[in-house]
Amino acid sequence: MPIRPSDFDRVAAELEQVLTSHPAKVVAIDGRSGSGKTTLGRFLAWYFNSSLVELDLFLAEGGLVHRxxxxxxxIGHRLxxxxxxxxxxxxxxxxxxxxxxxxxxxxxxxxxxxxRGFGFGSELDEYEQTFQPQQRANIVLECEHGL
Structure with a gap:
């Protein structure tokens, strides 16, 4: 079993072309809970010697409300x-x-x-209808893993 999925390297290679010449970019990683967003984000932050903002760490009381x-x-400081x-x-x-x-x-x-992820089903359904993240994505990655 590889240390990381080979698709992580593919994503890094795609980003490298853009981030090398224009490094001050906001790269958003979206998906349902349990999809692999955090694992991918940590890998990319390591790979590009940069920061990862994990939105879960900025939750206020009351569900998916962020500080x-x-x-x-x-974000402003890093940019x-x-x-x-x-x-x-x-x-x-x-x-x-x-x-x-x-x-x-x-x-x-x-x-x-x-x-469908692991929770927040109806709230995420509404979000995905409004923002259509999968359709808007520059890169779509399938991370098949069991939790």
Whole structure:
């Protein structure tokens, strides 16, 4: 079994072409819970020697509500340093829209073993109808793994 899925290297190679010449980019990683967003985000942050903003760490009380001012500050700081910033989490496009920071690159991760994820079903259905992250994605990655 490989240390990381080979598709992670493929995604990094696709991003490398863009991030080498224009490093100050917002790269959003979207998908249902349990799809592999965080694992991919951590790999890409390591690969590009950059930061990963894990939206789960910025949840306020009350479900999928984020502490947006903190997220905005981190994104702004990284971009000012001319570094890419990777942001992953449920409803990432909604958060970025609220911050008026559209992603330069959108990656959608799906797990065919668990296409509906693990929770927030109706809330994510509504989000996906509104934002259509899978259709808008520059890169779609299937991470087939069991949880």
């Amino acid at each position: 947006e001012p903190e997220i905005d500050r981190i 000012a340093l001319r570094r890419p910033v990777f942001i992953e989490g449920l409803k990432v496009l909604s958060v970025l829209e609220a911050l008026q920071k559209p992603p330069d690159i959108l990656i959608y991760v799906r797990n065919p073993k668990h296409p």
